Amino acid sequence: MQSKRDLRLNQDTNFLKLIAIISMLIDHIGAALFPQYRVLRIIGRIAFPIFAYSLTVGSIYTSNMGKYLLRVAILALISQPIYVIALNHVSPAMRAISFEGNWISAAIRWYLLSFRQPNILVSLFAGLLLIFTIKEKKYILGAAVFLLIWYTKGYLNYGLEGIVLMVLFFAFCDQPLTSFIWVAGFMIWWGCQRTGYQLGPVRFGTQMFAVFSLPLIYIPMKTNIRINKYVFYFFYPLHLLGIYLASLFMQ
Numbered sequence: 001m002q003s004k005r006d007l008r009l010n011q012d013t014n015f016l017k018l019i020a021i022i023s024m025l026i027d028h029i030g031a032a033l034f035p036q037y038r039v040l041r042i043i044g045r046i047a048f049p050i051f052a053y054s055l056t057v058g059s060i061y062t063s064n065m066g067k068y069l070l071r072v073a074i075l076a077l078i079s080q081p082i083y084v085i086a087l088n089h090v091s092p093a094m095r096a097i098s099f100e101g102n103w104i105s106a107a108i109r110w111y112l113l114s115f116r117q118p119n120i121l122v123s124l125f126a127g128l129l130l131i132f133t134i135k136e137k138k139y140i141l142g143a144a145v146f147l148l149i150w151y152t153k154g155y156l157n158y159g160l161e162g163i164v165l166m167v168l169f170f171a172f173c174d175q176p177l178t179s180f181i182w183v184a185g186f187m188i189w190w191g192c193q194r195t196g197y198q199l200g201p202v203r204f205g206t207q208m209f210a211v212f213s214l215p216l217i218y219i220p221m222k223t224n225i226r227i228n229k230y231v232f233y234f235f236y237p238l239h240l241l242g243i244y245l246a247s248l249f250m251q
Helices: 013-032 038-044 047-061 065-086 103-114 120-135 139-152 159-171 176-191 206-218 229-250
Strands: 197-199 202-204
Touching: 013 038, 013 047, 013 206, 013 229, 038 206, 047 065, 047 120, 047 159, 047 206, 065 103, 065 120, 065 229, 120 139, 120 159, 139 159, 159 176, 176 206
Parallel strands: none
Antiparallel strands: 197 202
């Protein structure tokens, strides 16, 4: 099992998570309320790498990976309906469901259909589960998990690339320079898979702006910020609920 001293990247994860939730909030406000302001989505690009790194650190530190995975899974399940409503991911198939008659069956169908647009915690859970199989040397289970991720990558928030990023953070957590080279190179490649921006001959998409998270992850900090871990768990569904209520008010 990885020990605490093996981690040689930034260990100030409370500060990192605080930055991540602020940038995520800005991103979601841009997505749901002010889509005309692209700068809000650009700021939001730093959130996922920081969350991916912070949860990977959690997988290294935790004394009970099963409970850690369970917490993330429960939060993902609770947050899912709020996520699709708040960020306008309700599909035509979901809208077509009638709640007259057996409303319980209808609600279950609506809920299951919502996972065609799963929230970010589903991706983070998948990454953590794959890391667990690597950490515990359960390679057959790991292969099965990877095949499932590959099969569902088109549905995952941040796709297969988000999972790979978490594995890279875990694989080189005790080698800062090697980790930076692999992670930075991967994130630059990832950013170049889309277009929309151009710098000289290089075309890239909004995801390229995620590289601005790298200094936060790789430069050691010691802010001494102490925040209860459950604050970060509760913030996710609550901020989505707040955005949904704000959208109703604006309408």
